[in-house]
Amino acid sequence: MMRKRFAESQPVYGAASWKRWTAFGKGWSLLLVGLLPLLAGAQGVREAWVARYNGPGNGTDYATALAVDSQGNVYVTGWSWGSGTNYDYATVKYDANGNELWVRRYNGPGNGWDDAFALAVDSQGNVYVTGSSVGSGTGSDYATIKYDANGNELWVRRYNSPGNGGDAALALAVDSQGNVYVTGVSEGSGTGRDYATIKYDANGTQLWVRRYNGPGNSEDVARALAVDRQGNVYVTGWSIGSGTGDDYATIKYVPCPGPCPGDVDGNQLVDDSDLLRVLFAFGQGGNLPEDLNCDGVIDDADLLIVLFNFGRGC
């Protein structure tokens, strides 16, 4: 009997306890189920702020590009209806809380349609924008602007194509030295529209322009650009081929002279093989690695670069 009572009492006590514990457990289970997405790393999102910008013309304003810096400041640009100036670039800096710190507008010399398409910010907070801006008798041109962190305009550089037609910069990058690279679409001279890629130094001095006309001798539009730590520049876009319609066309530009002057074959040493390559290519023109000073022909100057650096490792 004792055994039975004990045996009977156990489940009674046990059931009540179990009910309490299971009820408690269910509560925890539900809580855990609720927390599980967070524990698993899934997160919600909340709208911290919305900042709107209406230009002085109270008309159409289109933002096209955005960047954020290490302090959480946010930069946007685009095109914005002005007051008697048609569309202008309008670049806005917000702090991390969405407060508008400054607005800078740019109206080109043609007092016409000016559209910013790309923006970047560097580690000093300098802001770079580029796009298409109507010139004075030049159609639209690239117009690239550098602002300091306070929005002071440091320089504006314009580029008009050899075809004196429509030009629109569509992409921009800045490297760690503050060199600025832009690319886009630019009217050629008998080549339809071409890629045109430009490098400016930190002071806005134009260092080079390179154009690309595809095999279809027709429309070529560069849409994106990147620069790596060695200063190699990459652009891509769409380009009419020869019987292939539009194709991707991706180009790498290497700096000239390179980081290891005289090193033609890229083995980080200036030696016999580099000398032989320059001698073998001597007198040739065109876009060759033996053209060490990039003047379009392999000549004495290139030979001197090899001889001057002979034996040097990089």
Ligand SMILES: [Ca+2]
């Ligand atoms: Ca508006």
Ligand SMILES: [Ca+2]
């Ligand atoms: Ca304008």
Ligand SMILES: [Ca+2]
């Ligand atoms: Ca132009």
Ligand SMILES: [Ca+2]
């Ligand atoms: Ca072309």
